[in-house]
Amino acid sequence: MNIGEGAFIDPYDEGGMAATLQTQQDHVRFRALAYKELRQGLASRMSVAQQRIMDFVQSIRTARPASSLGQKCGMDKPDNLAVDLHGKVLTCQNVSAAATAPNGQPHQIGHLSNLQAVKMRSATHWSHRPDCPSCPVLQLCKGSCMFLQGPLWDAGCDAAYSDNVPFLAAAIEYLTGCIPYFIEGDFRGDRKDIFGQVQGVPEQRARRVIPILADDRTVAA
Numbered sequence: 001m002n003i004g005e006g007a008f009i010d011p012y013d014e015g016g017m018a019a020t021l022q023t024q025q026d027h028v029r030f031r032a033l034a035y036k037e038l039r040q041g042l043a044s045r046m047s048v049a050q051q052r053i054m055d056f057v058q059s060i061r062t063a064r065p066a067s068s069l070g071q072k073c074g075m076d077k078p079d080n081l082a083v084d085l086h087g088k089v090l091t092c093q094n095v096s097a098a099a100t101a102p103n104g105q106p107h108q109i110g111h112l113s114n115l116q117a118v119k120m121r122s123a124t125h126w127s128h129r130p131d132c133p134s135c136p137v138l139q140l141c142k143g144s145c146m147f148l149q150g151p152l153w154d155a156g157c158d159a160a161y162s163d164n165v166p167f168l169a170a171a172i173e174y175l176t177g178c179i180p181y182f183i184e185g186d187f188r189g190d191r192k193d194i195f196g197q198v199q200g201v202p203e204q205r206a207r208r209v210i211p212i213l214a215d216d217r218t219v220a221a
């Protein structure tokens with residue numbers, strides 16, 4: 001059976017917050033498990049797995065610039081509109097015209113009867129988020145949910161990183177034969193140690209081999 005899976009749900013509310021990963025330990029455990037299952041072929045029926053791995057491979061092969069990336073949902077494009085059956089134009093199809101975005105702006109951003117006046121004030125493009133432009137998984141994540149803010153945004157961003165970094169790791173292994181454990185660079189330090197295996201190891205030594213998965217005989221070079 002093929003499974004059409006999307007990603008971690010974005011935490012739009014308390015229920016979403018309760019369902020997302022809570023601790024750093026949860027995050028690294030999830031990443032290690034997801035990566036292990038990718039390597040063992042256990043996710044081969046989830047079409048998203050191959051799509052995302054090859055998407056990251058292609059982003060490297062073609063040196064795809066970040067500036068060419070739209071928002072994950074595509075709702076940043078002027079020619080994509082979400083409307084309800086009353087003709088009210090919305091931030092996206094996941095919200096109602098009666099709701100307010102976390103930034104205090106209404107999710108109703110106009111009406112079909114006056115398209116010239118439709119204006120998105122309820123969302124933030126990834127290029128205006130502090131962490132997205134330098135994030136290693138930007139090519140896969142594409143900025144997560146554009147209307148979240150505050151703690152909901154933080155939790156959604158954390159989940160999106162852990163959701164996508166196993167695909168990044170699988171793409172790197174596909175291209176090089178080596179498993180990445182640690183990502184150096186100018187981005188959040190708490191995200192560099194992909195599987196929680198090299199904490200406390202200086203960056204210049206972090207690329208040395210540390211077995212990633214206890215029962216996995218394949219090691220990085």
Ligand code: SF4
Pocket residue numbers: 126129131132133135136137138141142143144145156157158160161
């Ligand atoms: S994981 Fe977070 S910081 Fe990285 S691209 Fe996605 S939303 Fe932006």
